[in-house]
Amino acid sequence: MKGSHIRYLAPAVAAIVLLAGCAKDNGAPSSGSAAPASASSSAESSAAxxxxxxxxxxxxAASAGKDGNTNETTLGKILEEQTGVNFRMEHLVGDLNTxxxxMLAGGDLPDVVVPDAGIDKMLDAKAFIPLNELLDQYxxxxxxxxxxxxxxxxAEDGSIYILPFAASKGFVPDMYQPGAFYIQRGVLKEFGYPKLETLDEYFDLIKRYKEKYPEINGAGTIGxxxxxxxxxxxxLSNPAATLAGLPSEGEVYVDMATKQAxxxxxxxxxxxxxQTLNKANDEGLxxxxxxxxxxxxxxxxxxxxxxLGFFDYGWQITPAVQNLLQAGDDDRQYIGFPLVLDPGVREQYMDPPVFATNRGIGITTSAKDPARIVQFFDNMVKEENQKLLFWGEPGSMYEVxxxxxxxxTKxxxxxxxxxxxxxxxxxxxxSYYWPMGAGLYEDGNAYFPDRQPEVISASYTEGDKKILEAYGLQVFTDVYREPADVEERKWYPVWTAAKQQGSPExxxxxxxxxxQRKWFPRLILAEPSKFEAMWEEYVGLFRKLDVKAYEDWANGVIQDRLAGKKR
Structure with a gap:
């Protein structure tokens, strides 16, 4: 995933990142919302x-946040002036499926929903309306x-129910780090900024530091x-394949020679x-x-x-990055490395541009005016509005x-x-969770400020510059290899393929x-002498699942995508 999210936040390891309508009105717009005849006339009608x-x-349902009205913000007010539309935002609290x-049981759905991992539940309940005709008209x-x-x-029935988040226009390196094994900068400084390549080297360094400094800020050090x-x-489950030098395909990995999952x-x-985590647990790390x-x-x-260390994706640690930045102790901030299990393994942490169709935004069957919502979406994806939403207003939020x-500016x-x-x-x-582009605008500037070299270089603190210099890096993502050519993996990634609720896959x-929720903690916390036997027990249970059917499904996805078919 996944993937990113708040697109411009703090410097350093900065993180960035609804199927409408009532059938009774056939998606007709409310009074005054004329259908655009072209992209340019759309702008005029949207602002009418x-x-x-x-x-x-x-x-x-994908992100925590503060509930409220979009028109209570500067950007939301501008969009309201253009379109007359405001959104009352609600974010997930508690369990997603619950x-x-x-919502589905009550039948009174919000107008627009970002269902995240609950997308199949919403689609199976037919909670989203088809958007084909609305897109054609508005x-x-x-x-x-x-x-x-x-x-x-x-979808398989030919209808469009979801508008995915980011339609990429080329690859642009990101300032925030993708999946990485993060480690405190103070640990690296303590030992002369060693180069870390393998997982064993990483945990060895953490162990040595923790032994030397059992407490930080008056409390026990956590390895x-x-x-x-x-x-x-x-x-917790994703790093395994990544450590083996494999790109993240989800529940499978693909043999490049045979194209088999x-x-x-x-x-x-x-x-x-x-087993490495089991050892770390045994050593108190x-x-x-x-x-x-x-x-x-x-x-x-x-x-x-x-x-001292953890594995995560840059977009998930944004609040902690900001908190540590505000605390002002550079030694307690982090840098991430693309570690592997064995020396010489070719890491593949950085993804090429991916268009994920299994995440997006939809308009529900309870929506009061689906056409008006589509018009709002259409207005917000105009390039000038994309620049506004991600960069802000020129002269105050950025310069040219x-x-x-x-x-x-600083x-x-x-x-x-x-x-x-x-x-x-x-x-x-x-910043995310709406129809949007990615990559480069037509004038060559990056869609997102945290991918613009001029912003990246200006955003680094003195502490950032010091550690970048220590490792010979220009930006933090220089620790990664460039992503593989997506043409080599036309199926990539398998995890984005749609799966129907209740299907074998x-x-x-x-x-x-x-x-795995039951057994991974057991394996991590087990006595090391019992790990092998417990692993075999877990594997026995795992293989009782219909592994072959799942691999057959994944291989079908691969073959279809190689043939240019949607899956």
């Missing part, structure tokens, strides 16, 4: 003063945005922290990953509480400065040099790094996760 103000409801189940800019991926949008809360469990759940690299902690508890521990390049960077400002200005509401994933 005849539009009556309206507020739609928006539920975001929340969606209650979405010229949306159709232009999604044109390279248009064949990937429809390694894990994240296992709810759907974020993938943060194999499950990862019982692979040797999964065993070695868990692993935080056992992390196996039952909630996400906010995880962030609190990272923010405390006591955690004589060559047309966007940049930010003062602007500091202002935008403030979480309260991000909320009040609207960056937190509009969906049931396999659910049963596999249930099994």
């Amino acid at each position: 003063p005849a539009l009556q103000p309206v507020t739609f409801t928006y539920f975001n 929340k969606l189940g209650v 979405g010229p800019n949306l159709k232009k945005l999604y044109e390279p991926y248009w064949d990937q949008l429809p 390694f922290e894990a994240l296992t809360d709810d759907w974020r469990f993938f943060t 194999h499950v990862t759940g019982d692979a040797e690299f999964t065993k070695r990953w868990l 692993f935080d056992r509480e992390s196996l039952v902690a909630k996400y906010d508890q995880y962030i609190a521990k990272l923010s405390s400065g006591r955690v 040099d004589g060559k047309g390049r966007f940049y930010r 003062e602007q960077i500091e202002q935008i790094a403030d979480p309260e400002f991000q909320q009040s200005y609207g960056f937190k509401y509009f 969906q049931m396999f994933e659910q049963k596999k996760m249930d099994l």
